[in-house]
Amino acid sequence: MIDRPDVQATAPAREPVDEPVDEQPVDEQPVDVLGVGFGPANLSLAIALQEDLPQAGAFFLEAAPDPVWQGGLLLDGSNMQNHPNRDLVTLRNPRSRYSFLNYLFEEGRLIEHLNLPLEFPLRKEYARYIDWATRQFQPQVAFGARATDIAVAESDGTPEYVVTCADGSRQRARSLVVGTGRTPFVPEPFAGLDTPRVCHLTRYLPTVRELADKPPRSIAVIGGSQSAVEIILDLAHRFPQARVVNYVRKFGLRLKDTSPFSEEGFYPAFTDYYYRASRASKNELDAYMRPTNYSSTDADVLHHLYALMYEQRLDGDQRIFVRGNSEVRHAEPDGTGVRLEVEEVHTKDVSTDQVDLVILATGFRDLGPGQGQEAYPALLSGVIDRFEFDGDGYLAVDPDYQVRPRTGGTPPLFLNGLCESSHGIGDAGSFSLLSLRAATILDGLRKQGVV
Numbered sequence: 297m298i299d300r301p302d303v304q305a306t307a308p309a310r311e312p313v314d315e316p317v318d319e320q321p322v323d324e325q326p327v328d329v330l331g332v333g334f335g336p337a338n339l340s341l342a343i344a345l346q347e348d349l350p351q352a353g354a355f356f357l358e359a360a361p362d363p364v365w366q367g368g369l370l371l372d373g374s375n376m377q378n379h380p381n382r383d384l385v386t387l388r389n390p391r392s393r394y395s396f397l398n399y400l401f402e403e404g405r406l407i408e409h410l411n412l413p414l415e416f417p418l419r420k421e422y423a424r425y426i427d428w429a430t431r432q433f434q435p436q437v438a439f440g441a442r443a444t445d446i447a448v449a450e451s452d453g454t455p456e457y458v459v460t461c462a463d464g465s466r467q468r469a470r471s472l473v474v475g476t477g478r479t480p481f482v483p484e485p486f487a488g489l490d491t492p493r494v495c496h497l498t499r500y501l502p503t504v505r506e507l508a509d510k511p512p513r514s515i516a517v518i519g520g521s522q523s524a525v526e527i528i529l530d531l532a533h534r535f536p537q538a539r540v541v542n543y544v545r546k547f548g549l550r551l552k553d554t555s556p557f558s559e560e561g562f563y564p565a566f567t568d569y570y571y572r573a574s575r576a577s578k579n580e581l582d583a584y585m586r587p588t589n590y591s592s593t594d595a596d597v598l599h600h601l602y603a604l605m606y607e608q609r610l611d612g613d614q615r616i617f618v619r620g621n622s623e624v625r626h627a628e629p630d631g632t633g634v635r636l637e638v639e640e641v642h643t644k645d646v647s648t649d650q651v652d653l654v655i656l657a658t659g660f661r662d663l664g665p666g667q668g669q670e671a672y673p674a675l676l677s678g679v680i681d682r683f684e685f686d687g688d689g690y691l692a693v694d695p696d697y698q699v700r701p702r703t704g705g706t707p708p709l710f711l712n713g714l715c716e717s718s719h720g721i722g723d724a725g726s727f728s729l730l731s732l733r734a735a736t737i738l739d740g741l742r743k744q745g746v747v
């Protein structure tokens with residue numbers, strides 16, 4: 297580790313540079329650890345570093361000027377999908393002051409919170425917890441700094457990363473931890489459509505708020521996820537006159553698998569087991585684990601939706617429809633909306649629908665060569681030739697989340713929150729094992745002699 301106590305306490309200056317990296321290296325000292333993204337994953341790492349290795353020089357780049365945890369879908373009444381103690385710290389260090397419980401305590405809401413007749417906390421409250429923790433690391437984060445390129449350059453014979461941001465500024469680092477969250481999955485018929493009439497769930501709230509003065513009359517929600525059902529219920533409330541059609545490729549909307557036996561997939565032991573499994577076994581385990589997190593819905597919102605649709609039919613005024621076995625094959629924006637061509641997947645009958653708005657509740661992309669996956673995070677394009685892919689075409693990631701270098705002279709690079717295809721469901725971009733993963737990455741950094 298480079299002995300630079302100043303780095304931990306204050307933000308290193310990020311110099312705007314116009315020249316290419318090789319021609320004009322920035323002259324600030326490199327930080328030991330540079331995190332790209334400051335969502336819960338890298339925030340949890342920042343806390344682990346502060347608690348276990350306060351002398352390490354860590355700095356983070358965060359694209360959002362004022363990040364709000366999953367702010368695009370912070371719906372009134374929506375709740376968390378995990379036990380609140382699976383927070384930023386507790387599994388790693390139950391005595392940490394950055395726990396959800398301590399947040400409630402410091403905010404003076406603990407006793408009231410414990411009296412809530414809710415199984416899980418409101419998502420809104422968890423977002424405030426994340427915000428509370430984030431603010432305590434402000435000196436170590438550049439907000440509004442979107443990393444756009446990563447390169448390796450040599451400084452006095454030592455390779456280091458140079459990360460360029462959208463504003464042209466650059467940051468040097470001895471190691472990188474990429475924690476940018478997963479890329480939204482946009483199904484083929486909607487890929488490349490440039491219209492405000494189609495939005496991914498991550499943009500849901502800003503999109504519908506803009507339509508408040510001119511409410512849409514017909515809306516298609518694509519996908520059968522928890523988010524899809526939450527969005528339909530929100531739309532029913534927000535635009536009560538609108539016709540809302542949910543297109544689902546499978547037979548219908550499924551209940552989430554909440555069996556405690558299945559939930560053991562969110563144990564660290566499962567992560568180890570999964571990591572060692574062959575790709576064929578991984579595929580089999582994925583098929584079993586899928587309904588614990590994907591294309592399935594918690595009972596509370598699912599039952600609420602079913603009862604609401606029943607009541608609408610009772611009133612002779614059905615406005616919400618769930619169309620199972622239905623896949624959108626073609627989408628074409630026109631002057632006021634989007635024309636959809638929908639295929640019944642078994643009968644092959646094709647119907648059309650004209651809607652004012654399409655919401656894609658279609659989830660996110662994992663790393664891999666398969667359909668709906670991406671080979672590697674786009675941000676790594678400039679350095680990807682330096683890293684190994686395995687025989688099945690997956691980016692080779694070590695158990696400690698370091699991406700395996702193919703060539704010597706490549707400084708350590710870790711992925712934080714992007715490794716479901718190598719580490720299994722516990723890594724599904726969720727809070728479940730976040731704090732333990734931070735500890736594993738910290739150990740990896742230590743082994744590499746970076747901190």
Ligand SMILES: Cc1cc2nc3c(=O)[nH]c(=O)nc-3n(C[C@H](O)[C@H](O)[C@H](O)COP(=O)(O)OP(=O)(O)OC[C@H]3O[C@@H](n4cnc5c(N)ncnc54)[C@H](O)[C@@H]3O)c2cc1C
Pocket residue numbers: 332333334335336337338357358359360363365366369375376377378441442443444475476477478523675712713724725726727728
């Ligand atoms: C609607 C919704 C609800 C969810 N609810 C739950 C839940 O209840 N429980 C649960 O366990 N999980 C939930 N999740 C999963 C969620 O992904 C995790 O909770 C958590 O947000 C993952 O943290 P992360 O840091 O890996 O990614 P993110 O939260 O996506 O954070 C990544 C950060 O990186 C920044 N970034 C991206 N690209 C760049 C770049 N190029 N340069 C700089 N910064 C960049 C982003 O601005 C963002 O702040 C939910 C997800 C969604 C979409």
